[in-house]
Amino acid sequence: MGVASTRTATVIGLGSMGWGAAVSLLRAGFTVRGVDIRHDVLDRFRAAGGEAYESAGQAPASEVVFVFVVNSDQANSVLFGPGGALEAAGSGTVFLLCVTMAPSVTMEIAGRLAQTGMRVIDAPVSGGHLKALSGEMTIMGSGAAEAFDLAAPALDAVASKVFRLGEEIGLGSKVKMINQLLAGVHIAATAEALTLAAKAGLDLQTVFDVISVSAGASWMFTNRGPHIVHGDYEPRSAVDIFVKDLGIVLSEAAGQGAATPLSAAALALFKDAADQGLGREDDAAVAKILAGRSGVRLPGME
Structure with a gap:
């Protein structure tokens, strides 16, 4: 535990990323x-040493509030609904919107917060649950310089890289959208590659070891590949998350008139997995769908 401090932070949503942020803040001496x-x-x-509340409105006011819920509907509810964070927040509180949302929705929520006297940082995150636990997330942030300066100690506690992308709310969400496009496509490609390897009669561990140090590797391959190799579909990030995130990609791309055929193919695969009851399994479980289509059994398949 770090040195005692009067610094205060609220973390709404203690899933894999929110939990990591919360314990990293505790480690840095925050209440x-x-x-x-x-x-x-x-x-x-x-x-673990934190204060725990069933609703944000029950928690005492904090200097910074991190929002780590799953989607924009939940974000609106925990901020503006009954028992929401605005019931406890003092004027000038810095709200960090860490939810992956459509940029237009992020801008709308930020505008509502600003109207009540709050400061806002559009602050989507990346790095996975292990980086979150170690306080080494990446934050793709945009917002006023004053808000960043006030939140700096908290940001330093949870992230090793904090990108200040500009003062315009929505820039962070746009960059996160691009990240999720790549992440979703790379997960789908990893599943396809390892399914083909299995169909070709190759040893999956050997294929993983070779590709991990070869030109075809990606961060998602090295991270999600072992889930498929060992049949471990305990969710770190679920199939349903990428149904949402790639849905944002396709919707925003259509609005911009951008062609995203690889994203469309990946989204169709994630939707198929969700429709077949795999929505709450690890996102690597899309490999099961491809295995079924290919007539091959992967580890962890019944």
């Missing part, structure tokens, strides 16, 4: 108010 609807998660957070 941290964790908000989640799951009682077992709240009990675990209390045991």
Whole structure:
């Protein structure tokens, strides 16, 4: 535990990324108010040294509020709904919107917060749950310089790279959209490659070891590949997440008149997986869909 401090932070949503941010803030000496609807998660957070609340409105006011819920509907609810964060927040509180949302929605939410006297940073994150736990996330941020300066100690606690992309809210969400395009396509490509390897009679571990140090590797291949090799589909990031995120990509691309055929193919695969009951499994579970189509059994398949 770090040196005691009067610095305060609220983290709304203690999923894999929010949990990592919350414990990283604790480690840095912050007083941290964790908000989640799951009682077992709240009990675990209390045991880790944090304050735990079922709703954001119950938590005392903090200097910074991180929002790590799943989607824009949840973000609107935890901010503006009954028991929402605005019930407790003081004027000038810095809200960090870490949710992956359509840029237009991020701008709308930020505008509503600003009208109530709050400061806002469009702050989507990347790095995975292990980077979150170690306080080494990447933040793709945009917002006023004053908000960044006020939030700097908290940002330093949770991230090793904080990109200030400009003062315009929405820039962070646009860059995150591009990241999610690549992430979703690379997961789908990883699943396709390892399914083909299995169909060709290759040893999956050997293929993974070779490709990991070859030109065909990607971060997603090296991270998600072992899930497929070992049949481990315990969710770190779920199929449903990429149905949402690639849906944002396709919608925004259509609005811009941009062609995204690879994203469309990947989204169709994730949707198929969700429709077949795999939505809450690890996103690498799209390999099961390809395996079924290919007439091959992968590790972890019944």
